Amino acid sequence: xxxxxxxxxxxxxxxxxxxxxxxxxxxxxxxxxxxxxxxxxxxxxxxxxxxxxxxxxxxxxxxxxxxxxxxxxxxxxxxxxxxxxxxxxxxxxxxxxxxxxxxxxxxxxxxxxxxxxxxxxxxxxxxxxxxxxxxxxxxxxxxxxxxxxxxxxxxxxxxxxxxxxxxxxxxxxxxxxxxxxxxxxxxxxxxxxxxxxxxxxxxxxxxxxxxxxxxxxxxxxxxxxxxxxxxxxxxxxxxxxxxxxxxxxxxxxxxxxxxxxxxxxxxxxxxxxxxxxxxxxxxxxxxxxx
Amino acid sequence: xxxxxxxxxxxxxxxxxxxxxxxxxxxxxxxxxxxxxxxxxxxxxxxxxxxxxxxxxxxxxxxxxxxxxxxxxxxxxxxxxxxxxxxxxxxxxxxxxxxxxxxxxxxxxxxxxxxxxxxxxxxxxxxxxxxx
Numbered sequence: 001x002x003x004x005x006x007x008x009x010x011x012x013x014x015x016x017x018x019x020x021x022x023x024x025x026x027x028x029x030x031x032x033x034x035x036x037x038x039x040x041x042x043x044x045x046x047x048x049x050x051x052x053x054x055x056x057x058x059x060x061x062x063x064x065x066x067x068x069x070x071x072x073x074x075x076x077x078x079x080x081x082x083x084x085x086x087x088x089x090x091x092x093x094x095x096x097x098x099x100x101x102x103x104x105x106x107x108x109x110x111x112x113x114x115x116x117x118x119x120x121x122x123x124x125x126x127x128x129x130x131x132x133x134x135x136x137x138x139x140x141x142x143x144x145x146x147x148x149x150x151x152x153x154x155x156x157x158x159x160x161x162x163x164x165x166x167x168x169x170x171x172x173x174x175x176x177x178x179x180x181x182x183x184x185x186x187x188x189x190x191x192x193x194x195x196x197x198x199x200x201x202x203x204x205x206x207x208x209x210x211x212x213x214x215x216x217x218x219x220x221x222x223x224x225x226x227x228x229x230x231x232x233x234x235x236x237x238x239x240x241x242x243x244x245x246x247x248x249x250x251x252x253x254x255x256x257x258x259x260x261x262x263x264x265x266x267x268x269x270x271x272x273x274x275x276x277x278x279x280x281x282x283x284x285x286x287x288x289x290x
Numbered sequence: 291x292x293x294x295x296x297x298x299x300x301x302x303x304x305x306x307x308x309x310x311x312x313x314x315x316x317x318x319x320x321x322x323x324x325x326x327x328x329x330x331x332x333x334x335x336x337x338x339x340x341x342x343x344x345x346x347x348x349x350x351x352x353x354x355x356x357x358x359x360x361x362x363x364x365x366x367x368x369x370x371x372x373x374x375x376x377x378x379x380x381x382x383x384x385x386x387x388x389x390x391x392x393x394x395x396x397x398x399x400x401x402x403x404x405x406x407x408x409x410x411x412x413x414x415x416x417x418x419x420x421x422x
Binding site for chain 1: 303304335
């Protein structure tokens with residue numbers, strides 16, 4: 001039976017852990033609100049952007065001389081996986097679910113004899129993939145100094161990706177991130193950005209519009225922006241998901257700590273009672289012996 | 291009195307304006323244009339410049355850099371890369387954009403050099419409008 005002092009210390013330490021997880025949960029809740037607002041605010045731009053691009057893409061289509069960002073390079077030998085994770089841990093399965101999805105995809109592609117390159121955004125993803133995928137990693141974007149994700153960060157990442165594309169380093173780029181569904185559910189998602197795909201976007205009837213300068217000119221201007229916008233949307237979704245995941249993970253941790261405190265307290269009380277009973281027996285048997 | 295147009299100005303980070311207006315003056319890539327009710331549907335890219343919105347009560351101006359505008363008979367929506375109300379735009383802010391653009395131009399491929407130069411020139415013109 002553990003002695004009383006040890007039990008008391010353990011109860012004390014679990015209590016302070018509970019305080020920390022509780023505080024983290026509340027911080028995450030506050031940040032989640034902000035992240036959700038940011039995701040909400042970015043939506044009109046992204047939606048309008050995709051619908052206009054989808055319309056243009058449908059009319060320019062696979063015509064000869066369509067921009068490479070839309071039509072692709074004509075092969076799909078080299079795949080770039082952009083894996084977006086959080087900078088910090090303690091958020092449940094958030095980081096590992098993205099890493100797992102990316103790893104599965106990478107293994108699938110490798111099995112098909114394709115070349116895989118990985119660009120990580122966020123420290124945690126790099127740490128998880130470094131173990132078995134380090135041979136394929138070509139870069140890392142560090143966002144740990146960034147307090148609030150802004151469009152500038154998305155542009156920076158998009159520019160990096162576009163420069164690599166222009167240099168012919170890859171044929172297909174896919175973003176991996178968590179789509180925010182609700183506080184308890186985030187869906188790991190893979191989204192192809194290059195060549196651009198608009199399968200699910202509602203196309204505005206493009207035949208109606210006049211284009212200045214020209215359809216091709218606008219498309220050439222829009223496609224790089226579209227990549228940045230998609231990266232930005234992914235970053236925002238990821239930000240909201242991270243806070244949601246952390247909030248529910250910390251909620252669970254707080255509850256577990258509470259259960260543990262109850263269990264330890266019962267054990268503590270039992271031990272104390274046992275000690276008292278033992279002392280009483282000793283006194284009584286001592287008195288009887290006289 | 292001309293009819294009303296629904297005007298939306300959004301940047302990637304937020305919706306800057308959404309209101310009923312009479313006319314919108316847009317700095318298009320191929321030249322300025324003004325949209326009023328019943329305008330033919332047009333999609334145009336923007337150059338850096340001043341976007342002017344005239345509504346029944348007031349006139350508001352925004353400094354925009356790149357982006358594009360979608361004009362229909364009943365509304366105009368402008369998707370700007372960066373947009374700030376003109377009264378908030380300072381010379382220093384535009385200067386920082388110019389410096390950034392110059393940096394990029396230095397790195398850009400020769401094919402893109404021309405368009406970057408034009409972009410910078412437009413920014414400088416915008417700067418002079420604001421300073422005035």
